[in-house]
Amino acid sequence: xxxxxxxxxxxxxxxxxxxxxxxxxxxxxxxxxxxxxxxxxxxxxxxxxxxxxxxxxxxxxxxxxxxxxxxxxxxxxxxxxxxxxxxxxxxxxxxxxxxxxxxxxxxxxxxxxxxxxxxxxxxxxxxxxxxxxxxxxxxxxxxxxxxxxxxxxxxxxxxxxxxxxxxxxxxxxxxxxxxxxxxxxxxxxxxxxxxxxxxxxxxxxxxxxxxxxxxxxxxxxxxxxxxxxxxxxxxxxxxxxxxxxxxxxxxxxxxx
Numbered sequence: 001x002x003x004x005x006x007x008x009x010x011x012x013x014x015x016x017x018x019x020x021x022x023x024x025x026x027x028x029x030x031x032x033x034x035x036x037x038x039x040x041x042x043x044x045x046x047x048x049x050x051x052x053x054x055x056x057x058x059x060x061x062x063x064x065x066x067x068x069x070x071x072x073x074x075x076x077x078x079x080x081x082x083x084x085x086x087x088x089x090x091x092x093x094x095x096x097x098x099x100x101x102x103x104x105x106x107x108x109x110x111x112x113x114x115x116x117x118x119x120x121x122x123x124x125x126x127x128x129x130x131x132x133x134x135x136x137x138x139x140x141x142x143x144x145x146x147x148x149x150x151x152x153x154x155x156x157x158x159x160x161x162x163x164x165x166x167x168x169x170x171x172x173x174x175x176x177x178x179x180x181x182x183x184x185x186x187x188x189x190x191x192x193x194x195x196x197x198x199x200x201x202x203x204x205x206x207x208x209x210x211x212x213x214x215x216x217x218x219x220x221x222x223x224x225x226x227x228x229x230x231x232x233x234x235x236x237x238x239x240x241x242x243x244x245x246x247x248x249x250x251x252x253x254x255x256x
Contacts, residue, residue: 029054030074030075031044031053031054032073032075032077038059046132047136051140061083075103078090078104078122087105101123101143124142155187167183182221185202185222186229190249196245203218222239222241235254
């Protein structure tokens with residue numbers, strides 16, 4: 001009975017916090033531009049400014065990180081080739097702290113650059129030179145996905161909360177620490193609750209088409225996720241093995 005009451009209370013708290021996050025995402029329209037080209041920064045400031053965005057701009061990666069930590073920005077437009085700290089490293093440090101949407105800018109039109117950016121957590125990728133209308137459309141689309149899907153991005157399953165914007169997993173307010181790829185895999189499975197997905201589908205969607213590896217990678221990550229989650233949630237379990245096929249996200253009580 002105490003467990004049921006505790007779970008009910010933590011679900012109520014999560015719903016209140018989720019609504020607050022959603023309102024915050026909807027009301028924010030501040031963009032940070034990190035690019036060493038002054039003409040590019042001014043072009044972005046003008047085209048986004050006409051659409052009602054507040055635009056902050058800086059010329060290098062180190063200053064960009066300082067502004068990112070200091071300001072409550074809604075989206076980052078980030079050049080790949082930056083002096084001092086390059087765009088890849090800036091993106092890594094941003095993702096270590098927050099899931100703020102990031103659009104990468106680059107003068108290169110190479111597939112591997114796009115794959116690397118998306119693998120590191122970029123939300124979109126724009127190749128220079130670009131048209132102002134294209135950039136504005138991409139900014140709005142990324143923000144719309146981020147804000148419009150906020151409720152779906154906070155998933156709750158019998159006390160287990162998967163908070164995609166905050167990159168957190170909690171069980172009745174107790175945090176479960178997952179590595180980035182473990183978190184991505186858990187989100188992928190949870191978004192398909194009740195559906196069986198194959199190891200090949202997981203490798204394709206979570207690791208990407210360019211990944212060179214085998215299905216044992218998936219098995220090892222699922223094993224680690226289970227160990228970390230079930231240490232906190234037992235007797236509740238969440239990932240079921242479908243022998244010979246793959247895995248399914250499903251909630252069940254292991255004592256029943």
